[in-house]
Amino acid sequence: MPTPQWVGGQAVVEGVMMRHRDLMAIAYRCGDHGIGIYREKLVPLGDRYPLLRWPVIRGGVVFLESLVTGMRALNISAARVLEEEGEELASWHMVLMAFLGLGLGVGLFFILPTLLVRYLPLRSALGLNLVEGLVRMLIFLAYLSLISRWGDIERFLQYHGAEHKVIHCFEHQQAMEPAIAREFSTRHPRCGTSFILTVMIISIVLFSFFGWPSPVQRIIIRLALLPLVAGLSYEVTRLTAHKGRFISRLLGGPGIWLQALTTREPDDAQLEVAIKALQAVMEPGAFKEAGHYKPVSTG
Secondary structure (H helix, E strand, C coil): CCCCCCCEEEEECCEEEEEECCEEEEEEECCCCCEEEEEEECCCHHHHCHHHHCCCHHHHHHHHHHHHHHHHHHHHHHHHHHHHCCCCCCHHHHHHHHHHHHHHHHHHHHHHHHHHHCCCCCCCHHHHHHHHHHHHHHHHHHHHHHHHCCHHHHHHHHHHHHHHHHHHHHHCCCCCCHHHHCCCCCCCCCCHHHHHHHHHHHHHHHHHCCCCCCHHHHHHHHHHHHHHHHHHHHHHHHHHCCCCCHHHHHHHHHHHHHHHHHCCCCCHHHHHHHHHHHHHHHCHHHCCCCCCCCCECCC
16 A cells, blocks of 8 residues: 555544545544544545645645644544543534634734734834744743643643654554554654644744734734735645755754644553554545444454
């Protein structure tokens, strides 16, 4: 089986989501210590509209699709885990969490910095944009540092590390076994953490071209430019994914270092979950049709 160029994923509640082309699979720990599988067929916008696969444009589309798919994966995994425990997650809870998460991200990283900088005694538009970008990055780093110290998030970060190790293992065409995947790094150049850091760096440059208008205008401009920022950041992230190139190491280094805050070393049981998620998208014939899941023995 040839190795595909791009396989992505993320940590979810007590598990891992993997995505390849038009397939998404979620593997999670069941209450009986087995592994549950949820698999779903997706319809990427780029498959429907070829224009959306063009460079830069595709980045904004992928960012939007990843955001939507990622939130759904978190909600699905939370609902499945609660179901195993005899509890239920209402639909309105899922919608509320999605809006709160999106609102927190936009407000904390894009609106708050531009409102804080207005009080500084600076007159240069370039200087104000630069300081705003630095404030945004400091808020981001402080946010990651705080949540990484939260005890309840530890297992989530371990599953994040498991996702990276298994993708590394797959990309190196090694056998999908916990003992082999364990030897790979918990850090990966295509991680969302690296992407967000790239977004913040590129936004500093791009926003500087629009001067320093009123607070309302700044907020509108920053939100309107987010698709372009995401598109450019996506292209840079693709560039850094090529191993061995000096420019890749130079551009991707900060994101790799930052993953020290967002990943942890997983145990073999968590690696096994990540492996099942990857196998579910790469070997779809081994699992039931989309939308169903089945327990898988951990023995």
